[in-house]
Amino acid sequence: MAKHSNIDQPLSFPILIGDIGGTNARFSLLVDAFSEPREFPIVHTADFATINDAIQAGVMDKTAQQPRSAILAVAGPIRGDEIPLTNCDWVVKPKDMIKALNLTDVVIINDFEAQALAIANMPDAYREPIAPRPDTRIASRVVLGPGTGLGVAGLVHAQGKWIPVPGEGGHIDIGPRSKRDYEVFPHIKTIEGRVAAEQILCGRGMVNLYNAICKVDGVEPALAEPKDVSHAGLDGSDPQAVETLSLFATYLGRIAGDMAMIFMARGGVYLAGGISQKILPALKKPEFRTAFEDKAPHNTLLQAIPTYVVTHPLAALAGLATYARTPGRFGLALEERRWRR
Numbered sequence: 001m002a003k004h005s006n007i008d009q010p011l012s013f014p015i016l017i018g019d020i021g022g023t024n025a026r027f028s029l030l031v032d033a034f035s036e037p038r039e040f041p042i043v044h045t046a047d048f049a050t051i052n053d054a055i056q057a058g059v060m061d062k063t064a065q066q067p068r069s070a071i072l073a074v075a076g077p078i079r080g081d082e083i084p085l086t087n088c089d090w091v092v093k094p095k096d097m098i099k100a101l102n103l104t105d106v107v108i109i110n111d112f113e114a115q116a117l118a119i120a121n122m123p124d125a126y127r128e129p130i131a132p133r134p135d136t137r138i139a140s141r142v143v144l145g146p147g148t149g150l151g152v153a154g155l156v157h158a159q160g161k162w163i164p165v166p167g168e169g170g171h172i173d174i175g176p177r178s179k180r181d182y183e184v185f186p187h188i189k190t191i192e193g194r195v196a197a198e199q200i201l202c203g204r205g206m207v208n209l210y211n212a213i214c215k216v217d218g219v220e221p222a223l224a225e226p227k228d229v230s231h232a233g234l235d236g237s238d239p240q241a242v243e244t245l246s247l248f249a250t251y252l253g254r255i256a257g258d259m260a261m262i263f264m265a266r267g268g269v270y271l272a273g274g275i276s277q278k279i280l281p282a283l284k285k286p287e288f289r290t291a292f293e294d295k296a297p298h299n300t301l302l303q304a305i306p307t308y309v310v311t312h313p314l315a316a317l318a319g320l321a322t323y324a325r326t327p328g329r330f331g332l333a334l335e336e337r338r339w340r341r
């Protein structure tokens with residue numbers, strides 16, 4: 001089984017497309033370059049021992065049109081021929097998958113790379129502007145997604161192509177700046193002594209931030225789940241939860257602005273992940289955008305950059321489908337990530 005021959009040759013249709021998360025796996029089938037992908041019901045990863053079983057039962061047993069190739073986005077680093085997933089027991093083994101499912105090719109990429117592919121061409125119906133700005137620019141972009149963790153990817157526009165740049169941007173340091181930050185930060189749970197962005201800007205991080213605020217205010221935390229904190233913050237029923245959302249929006253704006261400067265993302269910053277859509281009203285308040293633009297000496301640069309919340313329910317699948325249809329528009333590095341029969 002060769003891993004490198006004709007690496008940039010387009011995948012053969014029908015193409016199985018998959019977004020494999022810790023809890024859920026979402027699949028669709030792209031029959032040709034012109035039709036809309038056919039979606040299949042969401043699969044709970046815990047219901048199947050292996051990803052091959054899930055694809056067999058969730059897709060192949062449900063359609064007469066069998067895929068000839070597959071492109072899958074997974075949470076976690078892609079190294080070697082056995083890819084363990086973050087927050088899930090599945091190990092993706094592309095060589096086994098080719099044999100078991102009778103495929104010619106399997107491509108595996110990072111889940112935030114798929115989110116980056118999606119923002120190359122996100123229709124207005126699937127993005128909600130925060131502080132609308134004209135966005136006629138074909139220019140580099142960034143996607144940040146607070147969810148189970150904090151995913152970050154750039155989408156660089158160079159030499160007429162969109163080039164996704166996955167990384168570990170969710171693990172950069174984040175520091176205090178305002179007087180209130182200096183009160184709250186000493187109580188944020190650290191990772192080996194570090195307040196990484198993901199200690200605050202994800203589901204677990206939201207609860208971490210809430211607990212720190214409760215500590216400073218001298219009150220017993222009443223809420224334990226991220227969704228409880230965000231609901232109480234949005235409906236105003238818990239003062240510490242209200243401040244949690246305000247500071248969450250501020251810190252997300254700060255990091256989003258930093259990423260915009262790093263990638264010179266004049267094409268916009270997109271907020272994806274499970275949490276952004278759920279706290280949209282909090283992100284539309286002034287805190288997010290104020291922090292985003294507060295980047296002296298580059299405030300003017302940041303003021304001109306549009307920011308959006310991605311509202312597409314299956315954005316990663318949409319990104320993979322766009323790539324599968326028109327691979328030549330993208331500079332997606334496939335070395336060590338494409339396996340062929």
Ligand SMILES: Nc1ncnc2c1ncn2[C@@H]1O[C@H](COP(=O)(O)OP(=O)(O)OP(=O)(O)O)[C@@H](O)[C@H]1O
Nearest residue numbers: 021022023024147148203204226227230273274278
């Ligand atoms: N209403 C809410 N407010 C805040 N956080 C929430 C809310 N609902 C869910 N969460 C948190 O969002 C996180 C899940 O995020 P997301 O939906 O992006 O999952 P994921 O990482 O993509 O995993 P998967 O793909 O398996 O669903 C969890 O930490 C969960 O507690």
